[in-house]
Amino acid sequence: MESLPTELGVLTCLIVLAASMWIPYIVGVNTAPEGSLPTDAPDGFIRIANPSLQRPWVQRAWRAHLNLLEQGVPFAILVLLVDRVDGFSALTYWTAIAFFWLRLAHAVGYITAGAKLPLRPLIFLGGWICCLIMGYAVFAARMT
Template structure:
């Protein structure tokens, strides 16, 4: 029986996070207190699909979800490429773990406004560095 690589387990958890990060936004949209939306705000889908109409934390929840997708999809593809090339190493192990926790910290910090400048952009850039490290692992596995 083959072992399940940690990187794929972390990727699974990351995709669960990505698939679930819409929940804070929808909760925020559907719990808007009376009078918190402009009087001329449309009803229904248009209201839900326009984050600028909502409270600041709801807007941040929307952006946190998009930010995770912006980095999570490329990272996931890179992990799958490394898996395909049988290139998992200590570097990919720690990069996957770091990326997951950076994305959790980014989402929580963004939604709660606890991670302000310069912390939130630093976390985002560190996630990008993780993508670069995983891309390096793809090329290292390909030439190795």
């Protein structure tokens, strides 16, 4: 039985992380102190559909989820393309691992407000560089 390439294993963990990022937001929405949200709109609508009405950490949880999707989806597609062209290498191995940990650090740092300027944008930049490296790997595999 052939083992799962590390890059695909990391991608699986990344997708599970992305699929779980709704949890902090929903916990925050459902633990809002009584009277902290306007009462002139339907309860479900106002609590979930308008993150700007939430406490700051809940708003950050929303943005952390969106940020993960903004980079995670392109990264996932690139990893699948590298797999398709049989281009996994030491470079893609370490890039996938780095990307996962960068995205996890970004999410935790964003939600807790522990990753302030310039750290959070630098972490996001690191994720973008990982995307560029995976894109390079697609083309490098096709040239060999």
